[in-house]
Amino acid sequence: MLSAIWETEGLQTVGIVMLVFASIKLLHLLGLISFSEDSVEDELELSTVRHRPEGLEQLEAQTRFSRKELQILYRGFKNECPSGVVNEETFKVIYAQFFPQGDASTYAHFLFNAFDTDHNGSVSFEDFVMGLSILLRGSIQEKLNWAFNLYDINKDGYITKEEMLDIMKAIYDMMGKCTYPALREEAPQQHVEVFFQKMDKNKDGVVTIDEFIDCCQNDENIMRSMHLFENVL
Amino acid sequence: MAGGVAAWLPFARAAAIGWMPVANLPMPVAPTEKNKRQDELIILNVSGRRFETWRNTLDRYPDTLLGSSEKEFFYNEETKEYFFDRDPDVFRSVLNFYRTGKLHFPRYECISSYDEELAFFGIISEIIGDCCYEEYKDRKRENAERLMDDQEDNKDAKLPNMTFRETMWRAFENPHTSTMALVFYYVTGFFIAISVITNVVETVPCGSSPNQKEVPCGERYTVAFFCMDTACVMIFTVEYLMRLYAAPNRYRFMRSVMSIIDVVAILPYYIGLVMTDNEDVSGAFVTLRVFRVFRIFKFSRHSQGLRILGYTLKSCASELGFLLFSLTMAIIIFATVMFYAEKGSSSSKFTSIPASFWYTIVTMTTLGYGDMVPKTIAGKIFGSICSLSGVLVIALPVPVIVSNFSRIYHQNQRADKRRAQKVQKARLARIRIAKTGTSNAFLHSKRNGLFNEALEFTQLPYKMNLSDQSSTEEEQRLKSTSLLESQHHHLLHCLEKTTNHEFVDEQYYQQSYLEAGLQNYSSRSPSLSSQDGVTGTCCTRRSKKHHTPLPNASAPAHLQPLTHTHTHHQGLQELSTIHIHPLSTSRSSLNMRVDGPASLNCQSNQITTAIISIPTPPVTTPDGDLSHQNVVKVSAL
Numbered sequence: 001m002l003s004a005i006w007e008t009e010g011l012q013t014v015g016i017v018m019l020v021f022a023s024i025k026l027l028h029l030l031g032l033i034s035f036s037e038d039s040v041e042d043e044l045e046l047s048t049v050r051h052r053p054e055g056l057e058q059l060e061a062q063t064r065f066s067r068k069e070l071q072i073l074y075r076g077f078k079n080e081c082p083s084g085v086v087n088e089e090t091f092k093v094i095y096a097q098f099f100p101q102g103d104a105s106t107y108a109h110f111l112f113n114a115f116d117t118d119h120n121g122s123v124s125f126e127d128f129v130m131g132l133s134i135l136l137r138g139s140i141q142e143k144l145n146w147a148f149n150l151y152d153i154n155k156d157g158y159i160t161k162e163e164m165l166d167i168m169k170a171i172y173d174m175m176g177k178c179t180y181p182a183l184r185e186e187a188p189q190q191h192v193e194v195f196f197q198k199m200d201k202n203k204d205g206v207v208t209i210d211e212f213i214d215c216c217q218n219d220e221n222i223m224r225s226m227h228l229f230e231n232v233l
Numbered sequence: 234m235a236g237g238v239a240a241w242l243p244f245a246r247a248a249a250i251g252w253m254p255v256a257n258l259p260m261p262v263a264p265t266e267k268n269k270r271q272d273e274l275i276i277l278n279v280s281g282r283r284f285e286t287w288r289n290t291l292d293r294y295p296d297t298l299l300g301s302s303e304k305e306f307f308y309n310e311e312t313k314e315y316f317f318d319r320d321p322d323v324f325r326s327v328l329n330f331y332r333t334g335k336l337h338f339p340r341y342e343c344i345s346s347y348d349e350e351l352a353f354f355g356i357i358s359e360i361i362g363d364c365c366y367e368e369y370k371d372r373k374r375e376n377a378e379r380l381m382d383d384q385e386d387n388k389d390a391k392l393p394n395m396t397f398r399e400t401m402w403r404a405f406e407n408p409h410t411s412t413m414a415l416v417f418y419y420v421t422g423f424f425i426a427i428s429v430i431t432n433v434v435e436t437v438p439c440g441s442s443p444n445q446k447e448v449p450c451g452e453r454y455t456v457a458f459f460c461m462d463t464a465c466v467m468i469f470t471v472e473y474l475m476r477l478y479a480a481p482n483r484y485r486f487m488r489s490v491m492s493i494i495d496v497v498a499i500l501p502y503y504i505g506l507v508m509t510d511n512e513d514v515s516g517a518f519v520t521l522r523v524f525r526v527f528r529i530f531k532f533s534r535h536s537q538g539l540r541i542l543g544y545t546l547k548s549c550a551s552e553l554g555f556l557l558f559s560l561t562m563a564i565i566i567f568a569t570v571m572f573y574a575e576k577g578s579s580s581s582k583f584t585s586i587p588a589s590f591w592y593t594i595v596t597m598t599t600l601g602y603g604d605m606v607p608k609t610i611a612g613k614i615f616g617s618i619c620s621l622s623g624v625l626v627i628a629l630p631v632p633v634i635v636s637n638f639s640r641i642y643h644q645n646q647r648a649d650k651r652r653a654q655k656v657q658k659a660r661l662a663r664i665r666i667a668k669t670g671t672s673n674a675f676l677h678s679k680r681n682g683l684f685n686e687a688l689e690f691t692q693l694p695y696k697m698n699l700s701d702q703s704s705t706e707e708e709q710r711l712k713s714t715s716l717l718e719s720q721h722h723h724l725l726h727c728l729e730k731t732t733n734h735e736f737v738d739e740q741y742y743q744q745s746y747l748e749a750g751l752q753n754y755s756s757r758s759p760s761l762s763s764q765d766g767v768t769g770t771c772c773t774r775r776s777k778k779h780h781t782p783l784p785n786a787s788a789p790a791h792l793q794p795l796t797h798t799h800t801h802h803q804g805l806q807e808l809s810t811i812h813i814h815p816l817s818t819s820r821s822s823l824n825m826r827v828d829g830p831a832s833l834n835c836q837s838n839q840i841t842t843a844i845i846s847i848p849t850p851p852v853t854t855p856d857g858d859l860s861h862q863n864v865v866k867v868s869a870l
Contacts, residue, residue, distance in 0.1 A: 010574050010611030076240025098245045135247040150251045178742035179734040216254050225253045225260040232243045
């Protein structure tokens, strides 16, 4: 009799095992569970981003570059980013190549936000060229405007000490570790203090655009250095 | 700097405007593009096939043939193109390197011709991109081995003065070098075969006397077999001793596999000689006879294939291990399942799980002896699953082992994977050096370039003259840094000015870090910190910046003033120190700089004047020494 019981039990085992497998397969079919880690991502469609810029004539009209300069710029741009747009990662990688000793990623992040005027997460050729047009061919007012925009991280029209500290730290990060004299922790903070002493006329703790432009226009060092890169390109 | 991002340098420089409002120092002058040309197309004629590219593209890598002035040697005046009498197919890869910044190695290309082209165009092979680097290294290694094998074949020529010992060793290792060696080779082979056959035949039952049961031949003709054994062992012993004598490194020979096999082959005989007719150990003695079969491994000296097989098994150890492990897992699982499935049936052979192991192994390897069969339905179902999965589990690692064997067999000798690892490390080290090379290039050119700046700003007329002459070596050094590099360095210089710190290299940083620790308690700063200029002129800025003493001063020299500040509390020396940047400029250039005080003040902020006000006479001497030292140092540079 024992053998009979065992025999049926054996069959029952088989039945249970098969049932378990079948249910697992059903759940997998319904997509509730996945066996491989990246199967979920397979379902997402990879949309290839491609962007074609506006025509040369329009860009010529909107920026202060000549036709030839636009051609040179576009060739360089497209060489590095064949898809026509730069996303933040690529931007950081490119910018970091110029500063091998330090960490340029934070500053590149701020730069990216400054160039990405429509805040869609990528810099197209138009954004790129507009930004460059201001920086290289713009009036002093426009350049200062651009710089203010860069410093004002949350774009509320005021530069606070915290924002300035972030920017300063990002700049000092680009220097890296091996500097002379050795970089101290308080160096960015001190620099920010100096900056605010200079710029914040009414001592209210923030720098507005007018204070900024006023002060920069009265400083001959800054004025002179604004003209420094005019013959780039 | 990678050539690919050279196109973004204008952008990076333009973005530097973002630092300007923050900086407190004036910025250095931007390098001007003298004789700025419109970007032009260059035609490169390589054996008739014309390639065209922009001049800027080629200028990205100034230390290669195409990027430097070396290509002018190949310029053809009549056709206005650069003609190279080289392979156009490989040139495609070379030109693509300039365009994309990545060097690729085409698979169909011969490795040595590719190397030659790279050497011709001045491109180092380390920068081959990761996508092609493995392939390149493999092919290179194969080629090197092939060349090595060819060399080894030529090495068999007999050297004139070889001692008897060396001759013997060579005879043993390469039997085909002399007839004696060949004879010896065949004789030993013959005796190995004899010995193995003897061992086998010993156990065959041969002939029986009517009153006794079958006896193996070994017991019937004991003496004959014993003589045979003795003869073989004697030959083997003699051979082993001769090899031992001839070996150049006896210790290493004794540790090698073949010699161990030799020893194991002859040892049982001697042990047997020693322990004859001892009842207690006769059992062990019988076991020892088993080891006589190892004589068959002596054949591996005679057969290349056997050696390779052994080597393959050794190199596939991980795959074999995996096979064993997975088999063990499967066996245990299936044995357990079969045991519980068959538990119910009466007179079941599956008495325990270990007993089921035998069934599982036999089934999984598809042997199927049939001495154990499941009787229940569940058992049969699981048994069939077991046999199906057995085929799969065994079939998986086998192709790996087979391909390994064939690969090794075809190449006949394989460099260690360890050597490849070392090369990988070397490559990474080289890439790291190239990266630091960028920053070092900046530091280096900074020292050389200061001369350029000082001239450029104040002494324009002088510079005009210089540019006409191009005689001094500084001027030539100027020319050698490409425009791209000088623009990049200018950008880094602007960053330095913005943050008021300078880039230095590793060792200098370590050095100054140590020194900073030494003079932490110097109390100079109070008097000078009042000069905390705001956006002051350069001079006050300078004095604030440099608190540290001479970096080049030896330790005792600047420990002296420290002790003095300690003891003489009044009147700190207004030692706005000399910071002498480790310049390698010539003395003449420095004199020129010192001559123009205006230029000195505002442009070269690396050199400051030493203002030493010495309060008390007793202090004078050491301070005088120091100042004297300082002065000496200035002029010595």
